[in-house]
Amino acid sequence: MAKIDAARRAEIGQEKRARTRAQILDAGTMLLAERPPEALTVDAVVEAAGVAKGTFYYHFQSIEELAAAVGAKLGESFDDLLTAARLELPDPIARLSFAFTQFLDKAISDPIWARLVVQSSQAPTEFARGIRAHLKADLTEANDQGRLSVHDVELAADIVIGIWLQVVRGSLERRAASDLASQALNAVLRALGASPPMQNLAVA
Amino acid sequence: MAKIDAARRAEIGQEKRARTRAQILDAGTMLLAERPPEALTVDAVVEAAGVAKGTFYYHFQSIEELAAAVGAKLGESFDDLLTAARLELPDPIARLSFAFTQFLDKAISDPIWARLVVQSSQAPTEFARGIRAHLKADLTEANDQGRLSVHDVELAADIVIGIWLQVVRGSLERRAASDLASQALNAVLRALGASPPMQNLAVA
DNA sequence: AGTCATTTCGACTATATAGTCAATACGAGA
DNA sequence: TCTCGTATTGACTATATAGTCGAAATGACT
Structure with a gap:
Protein backbone atom coordinates (compact mmCIF):
# COMPACT_ATOMS: atom_id res chain seq x y z
CA MET A 1 0.00 0.00 0.00
CA GLN A 61 -21.52 21.63 -17.47
CA SER A 62 -23.85 22.57 -20.29
CA ILE A 63 -24.22 23.17 -24.00
CA GLU A 64 -23.28 26.79 -23.40
CA GLU A 65 -19.96 25.71 -21.94
CA LEU A 66 -19.32 23.48 -24.93
CA ALA A 67 -20.20 26.33 -27.25
CA ALA A 68 -17.79 28.57 -25.37
CA ALA A 69 -15.04 25.97 -25.74
CA VAL A 70 -15.71 25.70 -29.45
CA GLY A 71 -15.61 29.48 -29.64
CA ALA A 72 -12.28 29.54 -27.86
CA LYS A 73 -10.85 26.97 -30.26
CA LEU A 74 -12.12 29.07 -33.13
CA GLY A 75 -10.45 32.10 -31.64
CA GLU A 76 -7.14 30.25 -31.53
CA SER A 77 -7.47 29.34 -35.18
CA PHE A 78 -7.82 33.02 -35.98
CA ASP A 79 -4.81 33.88 -33.89
CA ASP A 80 -2.82 31.18 -35.66
CA LEU A 81 -3.61 32.77 -38.99
CA LEU A 82 -2.62 36.18 -37.73
CA THR A 83 0.50 35.82 -35.63
CA ALA A 84 2.80 35.55 -38.62
CA ALA A 85 1.43 38.69 -40.19
CA ARG A 86 1.14 40.86 -37.13
CA LEU A 87 4.84 40.99 -36.46
CA GLU A 88 6.17 41.26 -39.98
CA LEU A 89 3.86 43.85 -41.48
CA PRO A 90 4.27 47.36 -40.13
CA ASP A 91 1.75 48.89 -42.54
CA PRO A 92 -1.77 48.75 -41.08
CA ILE A 93 -3.48 48.48 -44.45
CA ALA A 94 -1.10 45.74 -45.53
CA ARG A 95 -1.80 43.95 -42.27
CA LEU A 96 -5.52 44.30 -42.73
CA SER A 97 -5.28 43.12 -46.31
CA PHE A 98 -3.17 40.15 -45.37
CA ALA A 99 -5.52 39.10 -42.60
CA PHE A 100 -8.57 39.53 -44.83
CA THR A 101 -7.03 37.33 -47.48
CA GLN A 102 -5.80 34.76 -44.99
CA PHE A 103 -9.22 34.42 -43.43
CA LEU A 104 -10.92 34.26 -46.79
CA ASP A 105 -8.58 31.61 -48.14
CA LYS A 106 -9.09 29.59 -45.00
CA ALA A 107 -12.87 29.90 -45.31
CA ILE A 108 -12.80 28.77 -48.92
CA SER A 109 -10.57 25.79 -48.20
CA ASP A 110 -12.33 24.76 -45.00
CA PRO A 111 -16.12 24.99 -45.34
CA ILE A 112 -16.83 23.63 -41.88
CA TRP A 113 -14.67 26.36 -40.38
CA ALA A 114 -16.43 28.87 -42.58
CA ARG A 115 -19.89 27.73 -41.53
CA LEU A 116 -18.87 27.84 -37.92
CA VAL A 117 -17.59 31.39 -38.22
CA VAL A 118 -20.71 32.52 -40.03
CA GLN A 119 -22.91 30.94 -37.37
CA SER A 120 -20.83 32.47 -34.61
CA SER A 121 -21.15 35.90 -36.14
CA GLN A 122 -24.79 35.97 -35.12
CA ALA A 123 -24.25 36.37 -31.41
CA PRO A 124 -21.09 38.38 -30.78
CA THR A 125 -18.80 36.07 -28.83
CA GLU A 126 -15.53 36.75 -27.09
CA PHE A 127 -13.40 35.82 -30.05
CA ALA A 128 -15.47 37.93 -32.42
CA ARG A 129 -14.84 40.95 -30.24
CA GLY A 130 -11.12 40.18 -30.32
CA ILE A 131 -11.07 40.07 -34.09
CA ARG A 132 -13.00 43.31 -34.31
CA ALA A 133 -10.67 44.95 -31.81
CA HIS A 134 -7.63 44.04 -33.90
CA LEU A 135 -9.33 45.27 -37.02
CA LYS A 136 -10.28 48.54 -35.41
CA ALA A 137 -6.71 49.03 -34.23
CA ASP A 138 -5.44 48.68 -37.79
CA LEU A 139 -8.17 50.94 -39.13
CA THR A 140 -7.48 53.59 -36.51
CA GLU A 141 -3.79 53.56 -37.32
CA ALA A 142 -4.50 53.85 -41.04
CA ASN A 143 -6.96 56.64 -40.43
CA ASP A 144 -4.46 58.51 -38.28
CA GLN A 145 -2.13 58.37 -41.23
CA GLY A 146 -4.84 60.03 -43.30
CA ARG A 147 -5.17 57.04 -45.57
CA LEU A 148 -8.90 56.29 -45.28
CA SER A 149 -11.99 57.99 -46.70
CA VAL A 150 -14.15 56.40 -44.05
CA HIS A 151 -13.25 58.17 -40.84
CA ASP A 152 -15.79 56.41 -38.65
CA VAL A 153 -13.85 53.40 -37.42
CA GLU A 154 -16.93 51.47 -36.41
CA LEU A 155 -18.42 51.88 -39.85
CA ALA A 156 -15.12 50.94 -41.45
CA ALA A 157 -14.97 47.78 -39.37
CA ASP A 158 -18.55 46.94 -40.33
CA ILE A 159 -17.67 47.35 -44.00
CA VAL A 160 -14.71 44.98 -43.78
CA ILE A 161 -16.51 42.40 -41.66
CA GLY A 162 -19.72 42.71 -43.63
CA ILE A 163 -18.12 42.09 -46.98
CA TRP A 164 -16.02 39.27 -45.59
CA LEU A 165 -18.95 37.48 -44.00
CA GLN A 166 -21.20 37.76 -47.00
CA VAL A 167 -18.49 36.71 -49.43
CA VAL A 168 -17.89 33.68 -47.23
CA ARG A 169 -21.61 32.92 -47.24
CA GLY A 170 -21.55 33.21 -50.99
CA SER A 171 -18.59 30.86 -51.26
CA LEU A 172 -20.53 28.29 -49.24
CA GLU A 173 -23.53 28.44 -51.53
CA ARG A 174 -21.86 28.92 -54.87
CA ARG A 175 -18.52 27.79 -56.12
CA ALA A 176 -15.93 30.45 -55.33
CA ALA A 177 -14.28 32.04 -58.36
CA SER A 178 -10.52 31.59 -58.46
CA ASP A 179 -9.77 35.27 -57.96
CA LEU A 180 -12.53 35.80 -55.43
CA ALA A 181 -10.21 36.70 -52.58
CA SER A 182 -8.35 39.43 -54.41
CA GLN A 183 -11.55 40.75 -55.98
CA ALA A 184 -13.17 40.97 -52.58
CA LEU A 185 -10.11 42.57 -51.04
CA ASN A 186 -10.00 45.21 -53.74
CA ALA A 187 -13.65 45.96 -53.14
CA VAL A 188 -12.98 46.38 -49.42
CA LEU A 189 -10.07 48.72 -50.02
CA ARG A 190 -12.12 50.79 -52.45
CA ALA A 191 -14.99 50.90 -49.98
CA LEU A 192 -12.68 52.20 -47.27
CA GLY A 193 -11.18 54.66 -49.71
CA ALA A 194 -7.75 53.20 -49.06
CA SER A 195 -5.24 52.77 -51.79
CA PRO A 196 -3.90 49.22 -51.96
CA PRO A 197 -0.70 48.67 -49.99
CA MET A 198 2.33 50.02 -51.79
CA GLN A 199 4.66 47.26 -52.87
CA ASN A 200 3.48 43.77 -53.38
CA LEU A 201 3.75 41.92 -50.13
CA ALA A 202 3.16 38.27 -49.71
CA VAL A 203 -0.42 39.05 -50.60
CA ALA A 204 -0.39 37.59 -54.06
CA MET B 1 -84.77 26.61 -40.76
CA GLN B 61 -49.49 23.54 -38.76
CA SER B 62 -46.10 24.12 -37.21
CA ILE B 63 -43.49 26.64 -36.16
CA GLU B 64 -42.02 26.38 -39.64
CA GLU B 65 -45.30 27.48 -41.16
CA LEU B 66 -45.44 30.43 -38.78
CA ALA B 67 -41.88 31.33 -39.66
CA ALA B 68 -42.78 31.17 -43.33
CA ALA B 69 -45.74 33.49 -42.74
CA VAL B 70 -43.52 35.94 -40.88
CA GLY B 71 -41.06 35.73 -43.75
CA ALA B 72 -43.81 36.48 -46.23
CA LYS B 73 -44.92 39.50 -44.22
CA LEU B 74 -41.33 40.66 -44.13
CA GLY B 75 -41.13 40.25 -47.87
CA GLU B 76 -44.17 42.47 -48.29
CA SER B 77 -42.58 45.16 -46.15
CA PHE B 78 -39.61 45.14 -48.50
CA ASP B 79 -41.84 45.36 -51.52
CA ASP B 80 -43.68 48.28 -49.96
CA LEU B 81 -40.41 50.13 -49.57
CA LEU B 82 -39.49 49.42 -53.15
CA THR B 83 -42.56 49.85 -55.30
CA ALA B 84 -42.35 53.62 -55.30
CA ALA B 85 -38.75 53.57 -56.41
CA ARG B 86 -38.91 50.82 -58.97
CA LEU B 87 -41.25 52.65 -61.29
CA GLU B 88 -39.83 56.12 -61.04
CA LEU B 89 -36.13 55.45 -61.24
CA PRO B 90 -34.89 54.25 -64.61
CA ASP B 91 -31.23 54.36 -63.58
CA PRO B 92 -30.17 51.03 -62.05
CA ILE B 93 -27.56 52.56 -59.76
CA ALA B 94 -30.00 55.23 -58.61
CA ARG B 95 -32.53 52.49 -57.97
CA LEU B 96 -30.05 50.43 -56.04
CA SER B 97 -28.96 53.46 -54.04
CA PHE B 98 -32.50 54.43 -53.26
CA ALA B 99 -33.41 50.95 -52.12
CA PHE B 100 -30.27 50.65 -50.02
CA THR B 101 -31.04 53.91 -48.27
CA GLN B 102 -34.70 53.09 -47.83
CA PHE B 103 -33.91 49.76 -46.23
CA LEU B 104 -31.25 51.26 -44.02
CA ASP B 105 -33.47 54.08 -42.83
CA LYS B 106 -36.20 51.59 -42.08
CA ALA B 107 -33.77 49.40 -40.12
CA ILE B 108 -32.56 52.32 -38.08
CA SER B 109 -36.04 53.52 -37.26
CA ASP B 110 -37.50 50.07 -36.62
CA PRO B 111 -35.11 47.89 -34.60
CA ILE B 112 -37.48 44.94 -34.38
CA TRP B 113 -37.74 44.88 -38.14
CA ALA B 114 -33.98 45.16 -38.33
CA ARG B 115 -33.40 42.29 -35.92
CA LEU B 116 -35.86 40.16 -37.81
CA VAL B 117 -34.14 40.80 -41.11
CA VAL B 118 -30.72 40.06 -39.65
CA GLN B 119 -31.99 36.82 -38.15
CA SER B 120 -33.65 35.85 -41.42
CA SER B 121 -30.45 36.44 -43.32
CA GLN B 122 -28.98 33.33 -41.73
CA ALA B 123 -31.06 30.78 -43.59
CA PRO B 124 -31.86 32.09 -47.08
CA THR B 125 -35.63 32.33 -47.24
CA GLU B 126 -37.94 32.97 -50.14
CA PHE B 127 -38.07 36.70 -49.59
CA ALA B 128 -34.30 36.96 -49.26
CA ARG B 129 -33.92 35.35 -52.65
CA GLY B 130 -36.38 37.86 -54.06
CA ILE B 131 -34.42 40.80 -52.73
CA ARG B 132 -31.21 39.38 -54.07
CA ALA B 133 -32.80 38.75 -57.45
CA HIS B 134 -33.90 42.38 -57.71
CA LEU B 135 -30.47 43.54 -56.65
CA LYS B 136 -28.76 41.33 -59.18
CA ALA B 137 -31.03 42.64 -61.90
CA ASP B 138 -30.01 46.21 -61.11
CA LEU B 139 -26.36 45.25 -60.90
CA THR B 140 -26.49 43.37 -64.17
CA GLU B 141 -28.07 46.35 -65.90
CA ALA B 142 -25.46 48.69 -64.46
CA ASN B 143 -22.68 46.34 -65.46
CA ASP B 144 -24.05 46.07 -68.98
CA GLN B 145 -23.78 49.84 -69.15
CA GLY B 146 -20.12 49.48 -68.22
CA ARG B 147 -20.58 51.35 -64.97
CA LEU B 148 -19.18 48.86 -62.47
CA SER B 149 -15.66 47.79 -61.60
CA VAL B 150 -16.95 44.57 -60.08
CA HIS B 151 -18.07 42.49 -63.02
CA ASP B 152 -18.99 39.40 -61.04
CA VAL B 153 -22.64 40.04 -60.24
CA GLU B 154 -22.74 37.52 -57.41
CA LEU B 155 -19.78 39.18 -55.74
CA ALA B 156 -21.29 42.60 -56.29
CA ALA B 157 -24.51 41.46 -54.66
CA ASP B 158 -22.59 40.02 -51.72
CA ILE B 159 -20.80 43.32 -51.27
CA VAL B 160 -24.02 45.31 -51.16
CA ILE B 161 -25.84 42.85 -48.93
CA GLY B 162 -22.83 42.27 -46.72
CA ILE B 163 -22.26 45.93 -45.98
CA TRP B 164 -25.94 46.51 -45.46
CA LEU B 165 -26.36 43.65 -43.02
CA GLN B 166 -23.31 44.48 -40.99
CA VAL B 167 -24.13 48.17 -40.82
CA VAL B 168 -27.58 47.23 -39.61
CA ARG B 169 -26.04 44.95 -36.98
CA GLY B 170 -23.85 47.83 -35.94
CA SER B 171 -26.79 50.19 -35.68
CA LEU B 172 -28.47 47.70 -33.36
CA GLU B 173 -25.49 47.53 -31.03
CA ARG B 174 -24.27 51.09 -31.17
CA ARG B 175 -26.07 54.31 -31.73
CA ALA B 176 -26.27 55.05 -35.44
CA ALA B 177 -24.49 58.22 -36.54
CA SER B 178 -26.76 60.73 -38.20
CA ASP B 179 -25.13 60.40 -41.61
CA LEU B 180 -24.68 56.65 -41.37
CA ALA B 181 -26.93 55.85 -44.29
CA SER B 182 -25.20 58.12 -46.78
CA GLN B 183 -21.77 57.12 -45.50
CA ALA B 184 -22.61 53.47 -45.93
CA LEU B 185 -24.09 54.07 -49.36
CA ASN B 186 -20.99 55.89 -50.52
CA ALA B 187 -18.86 53.01 -49.30
CA VAL B 188 -20.99 50.57 -51.26
CA LEU B 189 -20.76 52.60 -54.43
CA ARG B 190 -17.00 52.92 -54.06
CA ALA B 191 -16.72 49.19 -53.41
CA LEU B 192 -18.64 48.45 -56.59
CA GLY B 193 -16.58 50.98 -58.45
CA ALA B 194 -19.73 52.85 -59.44
CA SER B 195 -19.91 56.59 -59.55
CA PRO B 196 -22.77 57.99 -57.50
CA PRO B 197 -26.02 58.56 -59.39
CA MET B 198 -26.25 61.86 -61.24
CA GLN B 199 -27.74 64.89 -59.56
CA ASN B 200 -31.48 64.60 -59.56
CA LEU B 201 -33.05 61.23 -59.22
CA ALA B 202 -36.11 61.96 -61.31
CA VAL B 203 -34.05 62.02 -64.48
CA ALA B 204 -32.07 59.35 -66.17
C1' DA C 1 -84.47 33.33 -26.96
C1' DG C 2 -82.79 29.74 -30.11
C1' DT C 3 -79.75 27.86 -33.81
C1' DC C 4 -75.40 26.51 -35.54
C1' DA C 5 -71.01 27.15 -38.24
C1' DT C 6 -66.88 28.78 -36.72
C1' DT C 7 -63.43 29.75 -33.50
C1' DT C 8 -61.16 29.26 -29.16
C1' DC C 9 -59.89 26.86 -25.16
C1' DG C 10 -56.99 23.95 -22.12
C1' DA C 11 -56.48 19.43 -20.30
C1' DC C 12 -54.43 15.40 -21.87
C1' DT C 13 -51.04 12.00 -24.04
C1' DA C 14 -46.57 11.57 -26.67
C1' DT C 15 -42.24 12.29 -27.03
C1' DA C 16 -37.83 14.74 -26.47
C1' DT C 17 -34.42 16.63 -23.76
C1' DA C 18 -32.06 17.80 -19.38
C1' DG C 19 -29.57 16.38 -15.73
C1' DT C 20 -28.22 12.65 -11.97
C1' DC C 21 -25.81 8.81 -10.09
C1' DA C 22 -24.61 4.07 -8.76
C1' DA C 23 -22.22 0.65 -11.22
C1' DT C 24 -18.63 -0.62 -14.32
C1' DA C 25 -14.45 -0.37 -17.12
C1' DC C 26 -9.84 1.05 -17.57
C1' DG C 27 -4.99 0.68 -16.79
C1' DA C 28 -0.46 1.75 -14.51
C1' DG C 29 2.02 0.31 -10.77
C1' DA C 30 2.62 -2.84 -6.74
C1' DT D 1 -2.84 -10.86 -10.51
C1' DC D 2 -4.54 -7.31 -7.60
C1' DT D 3 -5.32 -2.49 -6.16
C1' DC D 4 -7.39 1.81 -6.66
C1' DG D 5 -7.95 6.49 -8.59
C1' DT D 6 -9.87 8.09 -12.75
C1' DA D 7 -12.96 7.95 -16.63
C1' DT D 8 -17.02 6.13 -18.77
C1' DT D 9 -21.45 4.18 -18.95
C1' DG D 10 -26.54 4.10 -19.47
C1' DA D 11 -30.65 3.60 -16.90
C1' DC D 12 -33.47 6.63 -14.42
C1' DT D 13 -36.19 10.83 -12.90
C1' DA D 14 -37.39 15.69 -14.10
C1' DT D 15 -39.07 18.70 -16.98
C1' DA D 16 -40.21 20.79 -21.44
C1' DT D 17 -42.32 20.70 -25.71
C1' DA D 18 -45.24 18.74 -29.41
C1' DG D 19 -49.47 17.70 -30.97
C1' DT D 20 -54.64 16.11 -30.19
C1' DC D 21 -59.41 16.59 -29.24
C1' DG D 22 -63.88 17.09 -26.99
C1' DA D 23 -66.08 20.87 -24.84
C1' DA D 24 -67.14 25.61 -24.47
C1' DA D 25 -67.61 30.19 -26.25
C1' DT D 26 -68.82 33.41 -29.92
C1' DG D 27 -71.97 35.97 -32.59
C1' DA D 28 -74.86 36.72 -36.86
C1' DC D 29 -79.13 35.45 -38.11
C1' DT D 30 -83.86 33.90 -37.36
Missing part, protein backbone atom coordinates in the same frame (compact mmCIF):
# COMPACT_ATOMS: atom_id res chain seq x y z
CA ALA A 2 1.58 3.16 1.21
CA LYS A 3 2.42 4.96 -1.97
CA ILE A 4 -0.60 6.54 -3.57
CA ASP A 5 0.66 9.22 -5.83
CA ALA A 6 -2.37 11.37 -6.53
CA ALA A 7 -0.56 13.59 -9.00
CA ARG A 8 0.60 10.58 -10.97
CA ARG A 9 -2.90 9.16 -11.05
CA ALA A 10 -4.33 12.40 -12.39
CA GLU A 11 -1.64 12.43 -15.03
CA ILE A 12 -2.60 8.95 -16.11
CA GLY A 13 -6.18 9.83 -16.74
CA GLN A 14 -5.27 12.98 -18.53
CA GLU A 15 -4.57 11.46 -21.90
CA LYS A 16 -7.75 9.46 -22.07
CA ARG A 17 -9.69 12.40 -20.72
CA ALA A 18 -8.21 14.76 -23.27
CA ARG A 19 -9.02 12.38 -26.10
CA THR A 20 -12.66 12.06 -25.09
CA ARG A 21 -12.98 15.77 -24.55
CA ALA A 22 -11.59 16.35 -28.01
CA GLN A 23 -14.15 13.95 -29.45
CA ILE A 24 -16.96 15.90 -27.86
CA LEU A 25 -15.43 19.18 -28.93
CA ASP A 26 -15.13 17.99 -32.52
CA ALA A 27 -18.71 16.78 -32.56
CA GLY A 28 -19.82 20.09 -31.11
CA THR A 29 -17.82 21.96 -33.73
CA MET A 30 -19.43 20.03 -36.52
CA LEU A 31 -22.94 20.49 -35.16
CA LEU A 32 -22.48 24.17 -34.32
CA ALA A 33 -21.40 24.72 -37.90
CA GLU A 34 -24.88 23.80 -39.07
CA ARG A 35 -27.15 25.10 -36.31
CA PRO A 36 -27.17 27.81 -33.66
CA PRO A 37 -26.29 26.81 -30.08
CA GLU A 38 -29.90 27.31 -28.97
CA ALA A 39 -30.89 24.46 -31.25
CA LEU A 40 -28.14 22.11 -30.11
CA THR A 41 -29.10 19.28 -27.75
CA VAL A 42 -26.89 17.23 -25.48
CA ASP A 43 -28.32 14.07 -26.99
CA ALA A 44 -27.27 15.17 -30.46
CA VAL A 45 -23.77 15.91 -29.25
CA VAL A 46 -23.24 12.62 -27.46
CA GLU A 47 -24.60 10.68 -30.39
CA ALA A 48 -22.30 12.46 -32.81
CA ALA A 49 -19.35 12.08 -30.46
CA GLY A 50 -20.11 8.42 -29.76
CA VAL A 51 -20.01 8.79 -26.00
CA ALA A 52 -22.54 8.32 -23.21
CA LYS A 53 -24.58 11.16 -21.87
CA GLY A 54 -22.89 11.11 -18.50
CA THR A 55 -19.55 11.56 -20.22
CA PHE A 56 -20.68 14.83 -21.68
CA TYR A 57 -21.56 16.17 -18.25
CA TYR A 58 -18.27 14.88 -16.90
CA HIS A 59 -16.49 17.23 -19.30
CA PHE A 60 -18.90 20.13 -19.71
CA ALA B 2 -84.01 26.04 -44.37
CA LYS B 3 -81.45 28.63 -45.16
CA ILE B 4 -77.92 27.68 -44.06
CA ASP B 5 -75.57 29.83 -46.02
CA ALA B 6 -72.14 28.24 -45.63
CA ALA B 7 -70.36 31.02 -47.46
CA ARG B 8 -71.94 33.60 -45.21
CA ARG B 9 -70.90 31.66 -42.12
CA ALA B 10 -67.31 31.49 -43.22
CA GLU B 11 -67.39 35.21 -43.83
CA ILE B 12 -68.62 35.84 -40.31
CA GLY B 13 -65.73 34.10 -38.65
CA GLN B 14 -63.23 35.75 -40.88
CA GLU B 15 -62.75 38.91 -38.89
CA LYS B 16 -62.20 37.19 -35.58
CA ARG B 17 -60.03 34.62 -37.23
CA ALA B 18 -57.93 37.25 -38.91
CA ARG B 19 -57.45 39.13 -35.67
CA THR B 20 -56.27 36.08 -33.77
CA ARG B 21 -54.02 35.03 -36.59
CA ALA B 22 -52.49 38.50 -36.58
CA GLN B 23 -51.88 38.24 -32.84
CA ILE B 24 -49.98 35.01 -33.32
CA LEU B 25 -48.13 36.43 -36.29
CA ASP B 26 -47.09 39.50 -34.30
CA ALA B 27 -45.92 37.39 -31.38
CA GLY B 28 -43.98 35.20 -33.79
CA THR B 29 -42.45 38.27 -35.40
CA MET B 30 -41.29 39.60 -32.05
CA LEU B 31 -39.83 36.28 -30.97
CA LEU B 32 -38.19 35.52 -34.30
CA ALA B 33 -36.46 38.87 -34.07
CA GLU B 34 -34.55 37.65 -31.05
CA ARG B 35 -33.98 33.96 -31.74
CA PRO B 36 -33.70 31.63 -34.72
CA PRO B 37 -36.74 29.55 -35.68
CA GLU B 38 -35.07 26.35 -34.47
CA ALA B 39 -35.12 27.79 -30.98
CA LEU B 40 -38.74 28.93 -31.09
CA THR B 41 -41.32 26.84 -29.23
CA VAL B 42 -45.06 26.72 -29.69
CA ASP B 43 -45.50 27.34 -25.97
CA ALA B 44 -43.47 30.53 -26.17
CA VAL B 45 -45.55 31.75 -29.09
CA VAL B 46 -48.92 31.07 -27.52
CA GLU B 47 -47.83 32.68 -24.27
CA ALA B 48 -46.62 35.79 -26.06
CA ALA B 49 -49.73 35.91 -28.20
CA GLY B 50 -52.07 35.31 -25.27
CA VAL B 51 -53.93 32.45 -26.92
CA ALA B 52 -54.39 28.77 -26.14
CA LYS B 53 -52.20 26.13 -27.64
CA GLY B 54 -54.97 24.63 -29.70
CA THR B 55 -55.55 28.01 -31.30
CA PHE B 56 -52.04 28.05 -32.64
CA TYR B 57 -52.56 24.71 -34.34
CA TYR B 58 -55.87 25.92 -35.68
CA HIS B 59 -54.02 28.63 -37.60
CA PHE B 60 -50.64 27.08 -38.30
